[in-house]
Amino acid sequence: METVTSTQEIKLILAEKAAELGFEAFGVAPIDAHLRQEYFEKWISEGKQGDMAWMDNPRRLDPKKILPEAKSMLCLGVNYRQEPPERRYRIAQYALGGDYHKVVLKKLKQLCTLMQEYGGAQKPYVDTGPVLEKPIAAQAGLGWQGKSTLVIHPKYGPWLFLGIILTTLELPPDLPHKDYCGKCTACVDACPTKAITGPYQLDARRCLSYLTIEHKGAIPEEYREALGDRVYGCDECLDVCPWNKWAQMTQEVKFQARDYPDLKEMLAWSESDFNQHFQGTPIKRLKLSRWLRNTCVVLGNIGTEKDLEPLIALSQRDDPLVVEHACWAIDKIKSRLAKNCSQ
Ligand code: SF4
Ligand code: SF4
Structure with missing residues (x-):
């Protein structure tokens, strides 16, 4: 007799496979999850995305415009935290080793192959697609979008690469994660350029990560001293988060710092x-x-x-x-x- 696998069972099988592939975090959000639309639209209308013109894509707010039959969004996280090498300059931890796009996308594709066996059509994304990874992660219960606007995982802190899979499978959603920032303002206070203009508000044009990576022109003089010894990216708002307390070092050898x-x-x-x-x-x-x-x-x-x-x-x-x-x-x-x- 043919057995029918329930959506709950499929979700469990996928979560197990994700862990086997090296994902430390896994969650599901419904396709119509709340994605902080008002914040995103205001952010774009105020030009706070700077040169990142690709951010201004209305499809980000409606994943069904990407995959019309989609029912769920899987969110997966890979821990990338590591001890930075001792050098007279700093590179943000996410960029110390091999390219996470390739590493994470390969894992997502393996998960998609399994999802196909259950009749799903999928679209996987790692940072380069028109999806809002951070609000999706929060809605999928991986963590909460903290005052730094980063996703804070209760066990891994802010050090997760996020991957998203849009799928036509209707999987039982997880509950959105509660916000545990409380009275903390460490990230807001530590930002060298005051790019976190207030809790949960980021002006990318002031952010050292944006200025050293995405911005194409001259680095405005007013931010040059604040850049300090950071040659690529900035980890200041990640380093100071008290939710680093339990964060562990990455298990992924491909992320290991290069010389x-x-x-x-x-x-x-x-x-x-x-x-x-x-x-x-x-x-x-x-x-x-x-x-x-x-x-x-x-x-x-x-x-x-x-x-x-x-x-x-x-x-x-x-x-x-x-x-x-x-x-x-x-x-x-x-x-x-x-x-x-x-x-
Ligand atoms: S990455 Fe650095 S500059 Fe950007 S918001 Fe965080 S602390 Fe500020
Ligand atoms: S540093 Fe504090 S305020 Fe900022 S994200 Fe972490 S817990 Fe929240």
């Missing part, structure tokens, strides 16, 4: 040197010009006399963006040296 040379050496890189060093990492998409732009700002903040010569050589390049930032760094280092001499 890179010192910034001084990078100043002489060609495009092919850059590509070679960052092959298979999220940093590769930045391209050499913006990497050097960021490097110059960091050296302007922390560089020493030894960095001057390669910076001067860099300032001769045929790239106005790099030249302007190299000159800024040279001025900063020189004025620091002059100040030290006069003390």
